[in-house]
Amino acid sequence: xxxLGPLAWTARDAALxxxxxxxxxxxxxxTSRRAVPDYxxxxxxxxxxxxxxxxxxxxxxxVDAEIAAGVRRAARELEGLGARxxxxxxxxxxVMMDVSMLITRAEASTVxxxxxxERPQDLQPMVRIRLQMGAGISAYxxxxxxxxxxxxxxxxVREVFAxxxxxxxxxxxxxxxxxxxxxxxxxxxxxxxxxRFSRLTRPFNGLGLPAISVPCGFTAAGLPLGFQAxxxxxxxxxxxxxxxxxxxxxxxxxxxxxxx
Numbered sequence: 001x002x003x004l005g006p007l008a009w010t011a012r013d014a015a016l017x018x019x020x021x022x023x024x025x026x027x028x029x030x031t032s033r034r035a036v037p038d039y040x041x042x043x044x045x046x047x048x049x050x051x052x053x054x055x056x057x058x059x060x061x062x063v064d065a066e067i068a069a070g071v072r073r074a075a076r077e078l079e080g081l082g083a084r085x086x087x088x089x090x091x092x093x094x095v096m097m098d099v100s101m102l103i104t105r106a107e108a109s110t111v112x113x114x115x116x117x118e119r120p121q122d123l124q125p126m127v128r129i130r131l132q133m134g135a136g137i138s139a140y141x142x143x144x145x146x147x148x149x150x151x152x153x154x155x156x157v158r159e160v161f162a163x164x165x166x167x168x169x170x171x172x173x174x175x176x177x178x179x180x181x182x183x184x185x186x187x188x189x190x191x192x193x194x195x196r197f198s199r200l201t202r203p204f205n206g207l208g209l210p211a212i213s214v215p216c217g218f219t220a221a222g223l224p225l226g227f228q229a230x231x232x233x234x235x236x237x238x239x240x241x242x243x244x245x246x247x248x249x250x251x252x253x254x255x256x257x258x259x260x
Contacts, residue, residue, distance in 0.1 A: 001104045003205055010253055011214070011243035015039035018236060032234075039237055043244045048082030050242065052229075053164035056087045059200055063173045070225035071170050074216040074246065078168070081245055088163055093203035096152050099145045100206030106142045109134030126187035126194075153207045157232060166242060167230040170200055171213045175223055204230050212239040215252040 006017035016039075023036040054060075054075055060068050079085045109131045115122065116131045123131070160167070173196060182190065204211050209230050217225040231239045247253050 001100060001107055001205065003208075011212070011240050011247055012040065012043055014212070014243070015043060015240045018240070022236075034234060037237055039240055042237055042241055045241055046082060047078065047242050047245045050083045050166060050238070051164040052078060052083050052085045053088035053160070053167050054085060055167065055169055056089050058090065058093055059169040063170050063200075064175060066219045067170050067172065067174070067225060070217045070219075071168065071227045074214075074227045074250075075168055077250060078242070078246060081249055083242075085168075086164070088160065088167075090160060090167075091152075091156055096149070096156075096203050096206045097199070099149050099152065100202055102137060102141060102145045103149065103206075105130060105134030106137040106145075107134075109137070124187075126190050129187055129191070149206060153209075156207055157209075161232050165231065165235075165238065169228045169230070171226045171228045172197055173200055175219060175221070201228065204228075209233060210236045210239055212236075212243050214243045214246055216246070216250065217252060218255075 004021070006014045006021065008014040008017060018039050019036070022039075023031065024033045025031045052075065054072070060071075075085050109116070112123075112131055113135075116128070116135075120128055177193065182193075185193065201211070210233070211228055211230045213226045213228050215224055216227050219225060229239050229242050
């Protein structure tokens with residue numbers, strides 16, 4: 001269930017990094033053998049005619065007003081660059097959330113079984129709790145979850161991407177917490193907050209769809225805003241092109257924090 005991607009200052013930098021990272025790896029059976037394109041080649045192609053969908057359900061529900069407004073403002077700016085923006089109702093992500101949680105817990109417990117068994121004191125309390133929960137998942141439930149995940153992904157791609165090319169959503173539903181608040185939280189409080197914080201990204205992680213997060217402004221308190229663009233499997237090139245077009249027009253990535 002884990003996904004790795006580049007963290008970069010610009011979409012162009014992310015494309016450069018992905019050129020190196022993507023592709024088949026003989027040491028990793030989960031990688032694809034599909035040929036890797038040059039992700040930098042089409043960055044300046046613009047987004048005229050790209051169909052962008054704004055979800056009418058789930059992804060804007062219970063979201064902080066400044067965050068939601070920032071994403072909708074970015075959608076209007078993308079429309080000004082030639083994209084076609086329309087609202088779309090998505091399949092309910094609740095089932096995928098449950099399926100992905102089961103898979104994640106089972107896989108995490110397997111990957112970290114040795115350290116959990118031999119050095120549990122080296123793990124933070126919330127990590128130990130999650131690994132213990134995953135250890136209790138049966139092979140039957142895990143395999144059934146994998147099968148259901150594959151079906152949900154096929155259905156989602158067929159239904160949604162027949163209507164749009166890209167989905168645009170918030171990345172997080174609430175402002176970023178202070179580090180001190182997280183460090184002082186109980187394991188239960190931390191896990192509860194983490195569940196809320198990842199609820200807009202986890203469905204696409206479970207579906208195995210590529211996504212990019214792009215800065216789109218700041219809150220009144222000076223905290224960064226961002227939107228999430230999600231595409232078809234292996235359509236990273238389009239997402240990077242969209243992110244690059246927005247960055248060049250909006251320029252938020254050029255703003256530097258005041259430090260010291």
